[in-house]
Amino acid sequence: MKFALFYEIPVARPWDDESEHRAYKNTIEQAVLGDKMGFHSFWTVEHHFLEEYSHCSNPETLYGAIAAKTENIRLGYGVRLLPKPYNHPIRSAESAAVLDLISDGRVEFGTGRSSTRAELEGFGIDPSETRAMWNEALDHIVGAWTEDEYQAQGEYWQMGAPRRVLPRTLQKPHPPMWGATSSPDGHKEIGRRGLGLCSFTVGVPPEELSDRIAMYREGLAECVNPAGKFINDRAATFTMVHCAPTTEEAVDQAAESCVWYVGHGGALIASVAEWMEEKEQELGTYGYTAGPLEHRRSGALSHLTFDYLQNSGSAIVGDPEHCVEVAKRYEAAGCDLLLCLVNPYKIEHEAVMRSIELMGKHVLPAFKD
Numbered sequence: 001m002k003f004a005l006f007y008e009i010p011v012a013r014p015w016d017d018e019s020e021h022r023a024y025k026n027t028i029e030q031a032v033l034g035d036k037m038g039f040h041s042f043w044t045v046e047h048h049f050l051e052e053y054s055h056c057s058n059p060e061t062l063y064g065a066i067a068a069k070t071e072n073i074r075l076g077y078g079v080r081l082l083p084k085p086y087n088h089p090i091r092s093a094e095s096a097a098v099l100d101l102i103s104d105g106r107v108e109f110g111t112g113r114s115s116t117r118a119e120l121e122g123f124g125i126d127p128s129e130t131r132a133m134w135n136e137a138l139d140h141i142v143g144a145w146t147e148d149e150y151q152a153q154g155e156y157w158q159m160g161a162p163r164r165v166l167p168r169t170l171q172k173p174h175p176p177m178w179g180a181t182s183s184p185d186g187h188k189e190i191g192r193r194g195l196g197l198c199s200f201t202v203g204v205p206p207e208e209l210s211d212r213i214a215m216y217r218e219g220l221a222e223c224v225n226p227a228g229k230f231i232n233d234r235a236a237t238f239t240m241v242h243c244a245p246t247t248e249e250a251v252d253q254a255a256e257s258c259v260w261y262v263g264h265g266g267a268l269i270a271s272v273a274e275w276m277e278e279k280e281q282e283l284g285t286y287g288y289t290a291g292p293l294e295h296r297r298s299g300a301l302s303h304l305t306f307d308y309l310q311n312s313g314s315a316i317v318g319d320p321e322h323c324v325e326v327a328k329r330y331e332a333a334g335c336d337l338l339l340c341l342v343n344p345y346k347i348e349h350e351a352v353m354r355s356i357e358l359m360g361k362h363v364l365p366a367f368k369d
Helices: 019-037 059-069 089-102 117-122 127-146 184-192 206-221 247-278 284-298 306-312 320-332 349-367
Strands: 002-007 041-044 074-081 107-112 177-181 196-199 235-243 315-318 337-341
Touching: 002 019, 002 074, 002 349, 019 041, 019 059, 019 349, 041 059, 041 107, 059 074, 059 089, 074 089, 074 177, 089 107, 089 127, 107 127, 107 196, 117 247, 127 177, 127 284, 177 184, 184 196, 184 206, 184 284, 196 206, 206 235, 206 320, 235 247, 235 320, 235 349, 247 284, 247 306, 247 315, 247 349, 306 315, 315 320, 320 337, 320 349
Parallel strands: 002 041, 002 337, 041 074, 074 107, 107 177, 177 196, 196 235, 235 315, 235 337
Antiparallel strands: none
């Protein structure tokens, strides 16, 4: 199993004029250290309007800055939102190609649909159409990367005549492609499309992850028409990670942020179910959002404890020995790439830097081939 740094780029209140500036500068410094310490890749989300939770709305600019300051760490879109009008598929193809060139071929191209009311409603997107949009956009992106001239002719995007989409990616035939999902049926769909799996389920013990990865593998076995020109059969998941010299110190630094992140993230996902309930619209492929809504209304989200997250392995917080022990459970569940959310909310920058260093020195070596 390999390890990656994963970021939402939260900006906790109270804010000052430098809050966002510090958050981005700290993220870049952490990525540079991650490169030195041997992390496989650096990933961020693309989110919009999610104050405090994520101020990362234009990540490709950040990727370029990190590419210029690093040598080996790969750069993961975690994820590029594909439904219309978030990102035009031709622009997505161009964005990834430019980054692939300036990074010397280090792009991992993750894609997704979006799962919050603030974003879907804010961009005027019908949730019932996002999976169809995602599927169509994937085809356009691959066509733009691999065909000499490409003409989009789909339900959501069209081009009047064939055009040469430039520049071309350095990786041939294109960068590895990934798909994000939080729903059980989505895991199988990602497999059917021949994409790497980004299993974005927070607060879930690693043993439960094994069932989701099994569904993904079932989908891979059924894949006859992969989205890309090759099948990416790797499974990634993300979890909150913080390492300190002692477990007591790690818990003291990270517990509040871990609980906040799970509770706030659950409420954001619940917002989709509540919105569609107001619209008297079936949840469809967003059926998984009903659970978080039920948990929010019952008060379960507000009663979540760090002890549960720690004891269940839903977060990896402790000294290096403890981190290795829990990470081994993710590896046993079938995870190929562990996306480490190193700052769920407001862990101090110096503590995150030390966590990355300790992980690189003591945890990553325990998983070398």
